[in-house]
């Protein structure tokens with residue numbers, strides 16, 4: 001399963017090898033061995049799935065330590081603009097964002113380590129998003145950042161008037177005011 005580094009350390013894009021034939025297609029959507037083979041020692045413990053309509057933004061969310069989550073994210077129907085923000089204190093890319101369109105067609109996945117805020121916007125009519133987490137949900141540890149924080153200047157891929165958020169996400173703080181106990185630790189680069 002090919003891995004691609006991104007502009008932010010420890011953040012990787014996966015493009016699984018797809019086997020197509022006259023019946024359709026097959027691909028390994030996750031392999032612990034593939035992660036281990038490149039030096040990512042991750043044990044996912046919870047799978048999440050959400051379905052959202054066009055223009056919905058879920059995020060930007062994270063869980064504080066000791067409940068911080070690494071995630072492996074993909075769209076199994078439709079298309080999303082997936083966005084992460086590096087909020088690891090001491091990281092050379094602190095406050096930097098990375099976005100990628102994950103779609104059922106391109107089958108791309110994004111591996112997001114702990115220490116990032118994560119969110120996505122639904123670009124298609126609807127989208128079903130499935131993501132693996134290496135720590136359980138812990139409501140008390142939840143934190144978040146406003147989707148329209150001017151310091152982040154995120155392009156969600158749709159005009160502002162098409163965006164749909166719940167009140168909880170509208171009320172999230174700016175990056176400058178958010179709770180944060182993530183500290184950057186240099187990791188061995190994955191052998192991609």
Ligand SMILES: Cc1cn([C@H]2C[C@H](O)[C@@H](COP(=O)(O)OP(=O)(O)O[C@H]3O[C@H](C)C(=O)[C@H](O)[C@H]3O)O2)c(=O)[nH]c1=O
Nearest residue numbers: 046048050058059060061062071118119120136137138
């Ligand atoms: C995250 C989560 C939520 N819930 C319950 C709590 C609520 O009653 C309901 C909806 O939760 P919420 O509105 O927080 O769901 P999202 O807005 O999709 O939250 C997610 O949004 C972005 C994209 C993320 O990366 C996070 O995984 C997560 O924060 O599911 C659970 O039972 N388990 C869970 O792991």
